[in-house]
Amino acid sequence: MELLLAIQKDENSVFGVTVPAIEGCFSWGDTLEEAVKNARDAIEMHLDATLEIGGEIGIANVELDEVKRNFENAHFVFIEIDDRKVDRSPERINISVPRFVLNKIDDYVETRHESRSGFLARAALRTISEESDIDNTTHAPA
Secondary structure (H helix, E strand, C coil): CEEEEEEECCCCCCEEEECCCCCCCEEEECCHHHHHHHHHHHHHHHHHHHHHCCCCCCCCCCCHHHHHHHCCCCEEEEEECCHHHHCCCCCCCCCCCCHHHHHHHHHHHHHCCCCHHHHHHHHHHHHHHHHHHHHHHHCCCC
16 A cells, blocks of 8 residues: 655755654654654554554545645655555454364353454464564573
């Protein structure tokens, strides 16, 4: 998916970036290239955080002419974002697990009025998050 960035720079300031299609998504950089790179990172972090808390991804359709009116003297750049990261469409997959594990999962989700699929997705996301935190701590510079 393509997103429009509005980039502004005042004298003696950094390049400020606004993502008009995503409310509350901003970034900056010392150079234009750094500003665009940081904006891409900000978009991905914003979307990841929104999904993590169970929020709805709000990406508005924006018209270039309207954005130009709202951001006078700005430069505009389109960037490509991998929309697979925000696609909430369910997808059927085929997995194999030992029957006793499946029975434990089913017993667990039944008492919590949850679906097997929802539980597995939640457990996977939690594990990925926890292990990413451990990897970041382990590999942090000293």
